[in-house]
Amino acid sequence: MKRTINLIVNEESWPVEVEAGDTLLDVLRTRVGVKSPKVGCERGDCGACTVLMDGQTVRSCLVLAVEAEGHRITTVEGLSKEGLTPLQQAFIRQNSFQCGFCAPGIVLAATELLARNEHPSEDQIKEALAGNLCRCTGYQPIIEAILEVSRGGDEDDV
Amino acid sequence: MAFAHQFEYVRPGDLQGAVEILSQAGHRAQVLAGGTDLIPWIGEELLSPEVLVDIKEIEGLAGIAQGDRQIRIGARVTFSELIDSQLIRQRFPLVFEMALAVASPGIRNRATLAGNICSAVPSCDSGPVLLVHQAEVLVQGTSGERKIPMKDWFVGPRETALQAGELVTGVHLPVPEGKGDGCYVKLGRYRGEDLAQASMAALVLPDDRWRIAFGAVAPTPVRASRIEAFISGNKITDEVLAEARKLIPREIAPITDIRATRRYRLHMVQVMLERGLRATQSRRETGSPPYGMKLI
Numbered sequence: 001m002k003r004t005i006n007l008i009v010n011e012e013s014w015p016v017e018v019e020a021g022d023t024l025l026d027v028l029r030t031r032v033g034v035k036s037p038k039v040g041c042e043r044g045d046c047g048a049c050t051v052l053m054d055g056q057t058v059r060s061c062l063v064l065a066v067e068a069e070g071h072r073i074t075t076v077e078g079l080s081k082e083g084l085t086p087l088q089q090a091f092i093r094q095n096s097f098q099c100g101f102c103a104p105g106i107v108l109a110a111t112e113l114l115a116r117n118e119h120p121s122e123d124q125i126k127e128a129l130a131g132n133l134c135r136c137t138g139y140q141p142i143i144e145a146i147l148e149v150s151r152g153g154d155e156d157d158v
Numbered sequence: 159m160a161f162a163h164q165f166e167y168v169r170p171g172d173l174q175g176a177v178e179i180l181s182q183a184g185h186r187a188q189v190l191a192g193g194t195d196l197i198p199w200i201g202e203e204l205l206s207p208e209v210l211v212d213i214k215e216i217e218g219l220a221g222i223a224q225g226d227r228q229i230r231i232g233a234r235v236t237f238s239e240l241i242d243s244q245l246i247r248q249r250f251p252l253v254f255e256m257a258l259a260v261a262s263p264g265i266r267n268r269a270t271l272a273g274n275i276c277s278a279v280p281s282c283d284s285g286p287v288l289l290v291h292q293a294e295v296l297v298q299g300t301s302g303e304r305k306i307p308m309k310d311w312f313v314g315p316r317e318t319a320l321q322a323g324e325l326v327t328g329v330h331l332p333v334p335e336g337k338g339d340g341c342y343v344k345l346g347r348y349r350g351e352d353l354a355q356a357s358m359a360a361l362v363l364p365d366d367r368w369r370i371a372f373g374a375v376a377p378t379p380v381r382a383s384r385i386e387a388f389i390s391g392n393k394i395t396d397e398v399l400a401e402a403r404k405l406i407p408r409e410i411a412p413i414t415d416i417r418a419t420r421r422y423r424l425h426m427v428q429v430m431l432e433r434g435l436r437a438t439q440s441r442r443e444t445g446s447p448p449y450g451m452k453l454i
Contacts, residue, residue, distance in 0.1 A: 020167035130350040131262025
């Protein structure tokens with residue numbers, strides 16, 4: 001039942017041997033060694049396992065590794081290869097995260113939003129983050145950081 | 159975490175191949191599209207298929223195609239694709255509004271309209287909207303294609319008219335004659351992944367005929383034919399709404415479950431009916447409130 005598939009993770013090719021029932025989340029963490037996607041609810045409710053698949057957010061706990069064959073998977077490790085993105089820098093400036101468990105998912109959800117819409121409104125930001133739960137912050141510093149990028153990235157405006 | 163239950167995974171490249179596998183495997187197979195219901199259901203051991211048939215590489219199941227009198231939404235089409243489609247937004251704004259109410263972007267990027275009605279949970283967002291649009295489900299079996307009218311599709315909670323070995327290839331939506339306006343009202347505990355505690359879809363046609371359906375308040379999504387008959391041809395006034403509200407207990411049979419009590423659902427459906435009908439009337443007369451705005 002095992003088969004070898006080729007996963008493309010952060011622009012690197014990863015031949016991995018998987019069972020049909022192995023989730024993408026499991027394979028990323030235990031085989032590829034990418035630890036930013038977190039194991040949360042494992043039923044698509046919390047958003048902690050979010051990764052980008054061909055630029056779109058997906059819940060890696062709901063995707064089988066075999067389904068991801070041939071698609072580009074991006075995690076925060078891949079986003080920050082050339083240094084932190086303006087969005088990540090804004091999250092730091094706004095002290096957006098505390099424990100950080102939700103952070104990778106939220107960084108990717110906001111990255112997808114900003115790629116589609118450079119200047120999202122507060123309502124659009126809330127809608128984009130609706131599937132990413134955070135137990136620490138009350139969301140406000142997260143939204144502030146994305147708004148800062150939306151307004152043009154000048155922290156003096158905030 | 160890998161699943162305790164093991165299964166085979168196949169990814170046929172064409173429709174014929176998929177139907178052959180499904181007809182041979184029968185109940186032992188499950189069709190995999192977005193997987194946002196199927197994968198957690200396998201994880202929770204609600205389902206234990208021996209083979210998953212992934213349909214995402216079957217070319218003929220992709221895309222939204224416009225015909226003269228209907229559009230065809232392929233079985234691979236996700237809620238995100240519906241939201242991004244200008245055709246859907248312009249001709250079927252009610253479908254656009256419903257798609258926006260489904261979970262969150264990370265789910266909508268994978269979850270499909272066809273998968274939503276195949277899962278057939280009583281709270282599925284597509285159900286009430288496809289009922290008022292009088293959609294047809296396109297089904298392929300080894301002996302050919304058949305069309306199942308939406309009113310015959312839902313049989314019970316998680317049960318549909320689809321038979322073992324058959325594959326849903328898409329959904330036909332008849333293009334309404336003239337401009338129809340509508341609304342989808344979804345009550346949930348919070349915005350995000352939450353399923354509906356109750357939902358309502360309304361569609362008013364140019365000749366003042368109304369179609370109304372409810373979700374999450376009966377074993378399946380249901381049309382409300384008594385309310386439709388009563389309000390059709392009437393203006394939406396306080397008096398008409400008061401009478402329409404009285405018909406609600408005859409249309410729905412809500413239960414108490416983890417998301418809401420029966421009593422709360424019965425009460426809120428009255429509020430939703432009133433707001434939904436007023437919003438639809440207003441959209442028709444003034445174009446406002448815009449589609450996609452939360453109505454409750």
